[in-house]
Amino acid sequence: MVVNFYQQNQExxxxxxxxxxxxxxxxxxxxxxxxxxxxxxxxxxxIIRHSLNTYHYGF
Structure with a gap:
């Protein structure tokens, strides 16, 4: 399994x-x-801190 966190902000x-x-x-x-x-x-x-605090995939 791969979890991809990404942004597409304009600035x-x-x-x-x-x-x-x-x-x-x-x-x-x-x-x-x-x-x-x-x-x-x-x-x-x-983004990494937000991802770890928001989603729980066991890492």
Missing amino acids: YMFKPGNPFWGNKVHSNYINVVNHQFTDSSVNHIN
């Missing part, structure tokens, strides 16, 4: 045109669970 460091666009991950061989965060309270700094 990066207060500049338009975010160069780090995240995306869904797909696989024909393993189960992939995707979670998209576009909320302004979740950013590059706290």
Whole structure:
């Protein structure tokens, strides 16, 4: 199983045109669970902390 947490925010460091666009991950061989965060309270700094506090996959 793979859990993918990603963002598709329009801005990066207060500049338009975010160069780090995240995306869904797909696989024909393993189960992939995707979670998209576009909320302004979740950013590059706290996405891991937010994911661990919100979703419980045993890690």
